[in-house]
Amino acid sequence: MMRRVFVLAVGLVLMAAFSHAAGPPEVEWPGPDRTISVVVPFSAGGGTDLIFRELVDEMNKYTDAEIIVDNIGGAGSATGTNEVLGLPADGYTVLASGAHTVTATLQGLTEGYRELEGIIGLNWDPFIVAVHRDAPWETFEELLAAAAEDPEALSFGNAGMGGATGVLTVGMNLHFDEVFNVTPFDGGADLIANFLGQHVDIGVFSQTEVAEHMGEMRPLMIVHPERSTIPELSDVPTYEEAGYADLNVPFGSYRSLSVRAGTPQDRKEILSDIATQAFESDRFQEYMRRQGLLPEYSRLDGLDAYFAELENLFYPILEAADLLAD
Amino acid sequence: MMELLAGIALIADPVTIMWIVFGVCFGIVLGAIPGLTATMGIALMLPLAIRLATATGMAMLLAVYSGAIIGASIPAILLGIPGNPNAIATVYDGYPLTQKGRGAEALIAATVASLVGGIGSLILLAFFAPLIARFTLRFGPAERAALALVGLTIIASISGRRLVKGVLMGAFGLSLAFLGPDRITQTMRLPLPAITAGTPLAAGIQLVPALIGLFGISQALYDIDRLRSGRLSPPQVSFRGSFPKPRVFLRMWRLMIESLGIGTFIGAIPGAGASIAVFLSYQRAQRRTASSDGDTRAPELGSGVLEGVVAPEVANNACKGGALIPALSLGIPGDAATAVLLGALLIKGVVPGPTLFIDELPLVYAILFALLLANIFMVVFQLLGIRVFPKVLATPVAILLPLILVFSLLGSYAVEGRAIMAASFNMGVALLLGILGFFLKKNDYPIAPIVLGLILGDMLEQNFRRAMRLARGDYTVFLRSPIALAFLLLAVASIAYAVWSSRQAAADEKEGSGED
Structure with missing residues (x-):
């Protein structure tokens, strides 16, 4: 019995030592040999995927770590979102979030944005x-x-x-x-x-x-x-010009980056800085102009607040469509 | 003419040809591993392709696509396990041929068929793309629902004399297709929703893990069982006189043309897919062999007949050309694999669609030429490989069977790539359906109707309900569309024929019971 307790104690001490060695004193996160994956919850080659690939390509210029895109489609965007929520909140997995995350959460397909925290808000892709x-x-x-x-x-x-x-x-x-x-x-x-x-x-x-x-x-x-x-x-009228200024519906697809709730604040800030530099780069700005994407920048808490606004906008619509979770 | 030359010049350089060779080899290996699909291969190569020149990248992706389709026929024929959904129907006669020691012959027949399907659909793509694309646009929800119904009647053909069991299995497959989100309202349809809602079951049963379980794992378990009882003799593959004579293929010219037509056309209908095309062409092969010599004693399809390998292999390769028809001429992908191809073009700033043929004509020619080369290399490497592939069967079964099990589980895991939860769930699906398939096989229930039900259930349900919604509940919508009406009549005829021929078979059996 004593022997077992002893072994256990030694084990715990060793574990503590190792976790310490791998833990805090990091000046440089994510570190040059690590991979950060941006999970796009849609299949490769689709509209949302292309936008995030463009952004990730640019993000790679501002970090020594490698950032890659992982496509995990299925169940709207719920499968990919749930995968992110199932991984550690260490900042190495980032979700390509957005309006789809809000709708999937309201439908009860995923805990979604309630378990996510904002990194950067990107743009609206208005519908026609x-x-x-x-x-x-x-x-x-x-x-x-x-x-x-x-x-x-x-x-x-x-x-x-x-x-x-x-x-x-x-x-x-x-x-x-x-x-x-x-x-x-x-x-x-x-x-x-x-x-x-x-x-x-x-x-x-x-x-x-x-x-x-x-x-x-x-x-x-x-x-x-x-x-x-x-x-x-450019000559397609806006809904206001068409005479429906009171039309209060979501404009289209909104896209952002989020991480699992509980990710250390300093890592969130680093991620946000990298993404912001990519977002502000001439190349990405030009890409958005070409694709007709309208910038809607926010970061960290600002994005969390924006998600709350979106929820308020979506809730009555989903309720009326009988799409809300019970 | 200048554009044609410019297009060929984009492909005919050593580096691009090297990428095509690489793509074909990669595709064949990938396709041969159960569970790894063409779509997956293309998605995997996407980041590499977008770093290459547009034409070179597309050529490489098309090569992967071609290789993955022909590669899938290798395990289908040699082991009775389709590498991916393209080869589902190849199993029925391919595997019995291997068991008769004619595996190499079946592989060669499949290769010739692939060449016919690949080149044939390429010709149709090159000359009639806008025409065919326009016609497939007439396939709305009502027409697709009716097509799915025709597809379901294939259950009768592939069940043979086990008609009742076949229908039962088809119904089971349909009910599997109902799991997951309702395709129209998005509400969940799950058993025990309180427990299952947050699990990967919420996304429904995926086709590939089901396929691996029902064909791969169940086959391995079945063989282990036979091995235990000493009834399994490892099939022998002899190469002597293994090349089928050209006249064997010439005799099948009508079947090949029909399969080519079915494959190209079904491939061109967005969302229909190769798995339906291969079954439809297999059914045609069945009709052809049954009626061609009027002799009911002629070898029955399903017992190891070359026609049963040739028809689906022409069709699945024709689907590849077919799927590119709406992709290039309308900008609408014909299947999941071409959706990724279109994505690659978009990343390169090329917008597919009607303007492609005006703005980027050299690129269009380059794509067609690359597809031609990919088809040729695919056949060359497959023929080279045929000397090696059957050696798999020389492996002692005690080693081969566990290997098949391991690869099957790996394949079902790989479907979701990096999604750990969904991938583990898929392994569970494959394992459960594998065990179920084993018991069904032991009790002489046909397995294929389950897969058909799973594939077509989704297509039938969502298109039927969409058609009803668009028509505001008016059922005559199916009679008002000439295409839908024709399909409905075909479905009725198909069922009548199946019932008639199964009665006929029963009568024959009674009559000639002493001869067997």
Whole structure:
């Protein structure tokens, strides 16, 4: 018995010694031979993935550590988010968070942002409401008038109920007395295919999607107070210009970086500094302009506060769509 | 003409060709490991590809894509375990051929078929891409739901005389597909939601771990069981006279053209995928072999017939060209692998879509030429490898079977790459379905209908419900679309044929019971 206690005690002392050796006195975190992974909770090659790859590429210039992108898609964005929450809060795993994190949390798919802390808020990717070029409606007003005549006759497609486009379509439908038949599709590509085949009347798309398919899409309005910075889309009216200044819905996709709650403050600050330098670089700023992404910078506590604002904005919409967790 | 030459020049340099060779070899090895898919290989190579010149990077990714498809046929034929979903249907006749000692012949037939499918769909892609892409756009929710229904009737064909058991297994597969988030409302459909909601089960059952469990692990357990009872004799692979005569392939020209058409077309429908195409073409092969000589005593598909290997292998390679059709001409990926390819193009600042053929014509030619080279190298390396691959079977079974089990579990883990929780969960799914598959196999239940149910259940459910939502509950939407109507009639005919032929078979058996 004594022997066991002794062995245990020695073990504990050794462990304490080792953990100390690996612990605090670090001047330089993350250290040149470590890898930081940015978990993108969507599959490789998608819109969100491309933006974070661009940012991570730039972030690598401001640290000796290697920063890589890990794609962990599934269940909206919940699978990747839950993976991050399952790993140690040591700053080596960063989540590509954003509006999708808020919706997934409200739906009860993940503890999500309640267990996350902000690193940096990046940008909004405002959505555009469009109809097919062959459709008779030239403005959103005309479209709305046609929809009001026979409620639910016109279908309004999104890329999936749980995602940002789903929230936008449901929110708009609520605002306009539910005149549309909101129909979810299986992701952005599926929505575009069905839209081009005219199986759905109205669609909500990112700006790059609209710019790619300008030949067949007629953009009616951009759901943002400012016009697009993409030249082809610069004459698309904002929702205020279209006459719907009181439309209070999320603008589109919002993107940010977060870490698991409990990550040491100094590490969060280092991460935030690296990301801020990348964000402010000419290259990333130029990239955002080209993609029509609108900067919405915040850091650390500022991002946490912004998430709380987003929750307030999303809650009533998800509640109305019956998407809230029980 | 200048553009064509410029495009070829982008590919025809030693460095790019070296990358294509690397990609093909990497793809074959990756595809041959159960559970590793073409999509995974392309995603893995994405960071490397974007560091290369655009055409070179695309060429390398296309080479990985091609290699992974042909590689998947190796374990399907030799071990009865499809490397990835592309080779699901190759198992049915490929593995019995190996057991008859004709494994090398089956591999060569699969290689020839892959070349036909790859080059054939490339020709269709090069000349008819915009036309086919336009037509596939007519596939809305109603049409896709009807197509999924046709796919489900394949359960009848692949169950043979075990029709009732087959339907039962198909229903089980469908119910597996219902787990996870509701595809329309996103609400959770889970048993014991209080416990399972935060677990990876919330994302549903993934196809690849299910495939590994039902085919890989169950097969290994089955073989171990037979080994114990002394009924397992390791298959022999002889190379003598193993190259099938050209006239064998010439005889199958109609089947090849049909499979090519099915593969290219299904590949071009966004979201349909190779796993449906291979089963549809396998069903065609079954009809062809059944009706071609009118002799009911002709070797039945499923017992080890070359047609059963050729049809799906033409189709899955044709899918590759098919999936690129909407990708290049509309900017919509035909499957998950082409979605990553499109991502690679976007990272390089190239916007796929209608304008690609105007703004970036040399690049389009470069992509087509790279695909041609990838197809050729894929065949060359596969043929070189055929001398080596069957040596796997020379390994003592006592070593081979545990190795298969280990690789199967590794493969199911690798599906989610770095997602530790989801990956461990997938191993559990593979193991459980493997044990289940073992008992089903022992009791003579067909396994494939479960996989079909799992694949098609998702496609059928979400498209049916979407179609109903768009039509505001009006069922006649399926009759008003000519495409959907044609599929529905096809489904009815297919079921009627299956019932008729199973009765016929039963009658024959009664009549000729003394001859067997």
